[in-house]
Amino acid sequence: MIDVKNLTKHYGSKIALDNVSFSAKEGQVLGLLGLNGAGKTTTMNIITGYIGATEGTVLINGFDMISEPAKAKASVGYLPEQPPLYPDMKVKDYLDFACKLKKVKEGDRERHINRICEQTGILNVCGRVIKNLSKGYRQRVGLAQALIGDPKVLVLDEPTVGLDPSQIIEVRTLIRELGKTGTIIVSSHILSEIKEICDRVVVLHQGRMIADGTPGNLSGMIHAPNKVVTWVEGDPDLVNMAVSSLPMTCTIRETGQKEKGIYEYEIKGPENTDIRAALFRAFAKADLPMIAIKGGDISMEDIFLRLIEDSNKEEEAK
């Protein structure tokens, strides 16, 4: 559906995108993850044909964005970072205009607009002038605009910005729903959001692609950590002794009492060693019940920071 090859974009001497390639199939929700200024918006602007790339090609549905723009654009719906709204228009007139731009057949327009308003939850503001709407509604009118014409490819730049928590859940559900039949590219810097709605994540950092995989896959790319946070019931001295009896040298730090007689510890073993099982045995032997253990499972935040760190190291090595 979407095939992005070797995209490079220069703004003057600044390199905004550096050789980015990825593709997304039908029924896939692809997340673009990155810090501010990582090149997410630039990538989306190029995919939708708003700006041209310095180098590289974008194929939508097999049509090249540069040589066959009308055909390629016909199957793309785009919600930019700032929803492209005409503040003086009424919501319905605006969506009608979008229908005309995207060449929705005249007879179907009314029904089409109603359906999309319902999907995005803006039926009750249909007759209002856009400039009087709140930010959340504007965002949803922008989303409705992107859905007009039932495009096969949806490009959504931070679609949940400005929405309240219940609306965020609604929009995420909608995205997942739409992602079953089409292809969606979503950008975000909120890692939990990407994790929740995307089957695939492309991580951008300073214009370069530093990772491409499923959210699960990405965690696998990073070695199991040698750090464990655990709650243990019993005397801290005994816990310290148990840790020192481990076959590998570990450092332990008590981080406070959590419940009566239960303390939290941070235990760190040598690099690239899984200390969890050994830890369990040692504590069992010393008759110290482990109430909770965290580790091994790392958050998207960690993954992201690690990826950036790794790519920086690679850069330095070069």
Add this chain to the structure above:
Amino acid sequence: MTAILDREIRAYFQSPLGYIFVGVMFLFTGYFFFAYNLYGNTTDMRGIFSTLFAVVLFLIPILTMRLLSEDRKLKTDQLLLTAPVSRTAIVLGKYFAAVCVFLLSIMSTMAVAVVISHLSKTEWPVVFGHFIGLILFGNTLIAICLFLSSFTESQVIAAIAGFAVSFFLMLIDTLAPVINIKIISRGLEGLSFQNRYTSFTLGILNGADIVFFLSITVMFLCFTVASMEKRRWS
């Protein structure tokens, strides 16, 4: 293109701009009608049309200032440019919207002509000649100012640039004689909008003048498309 044309015309009348523009044109035509025709006791409309030249010069930049710059400011250009619509269609849609409002505003001269025809015999071919001249001149200026509005996201800057061009077009006739480099002075003379327009107000329908205005219009419309295309790649 029709979608954009339709929206732009509505946009003119959803804000006060369209009403003000048409109203001011009506006001000036009405005043000149009173001053030249009623007060001067003549059926000759040359007075009205030749003074409208200056009025149009200074009102057109206001009509066109928002056309492309507003879209850049509101980021609605992202909607237009990512829709399956060519840049040419966008430019033409916006251009013809301004042309429609302009035509509406100069209809007042036709109303005046009808009033005159009731009072005395009117020379319709001459009046239409005037009218065609005004349309061609206005449309050319709209194309130039549309081009200017493609450069900036500030409507004020677009308007000021438009005024500067208008002012230049007004002064071009006084500039030509004082330059003693023949090529430049001849060139400036050739570019004079006023000379071309005056022949229409004299009742002369000259093919060369028509081609002059039309070709400049087309040229600036092409420039506008090119300017949008350039921004895509910069």
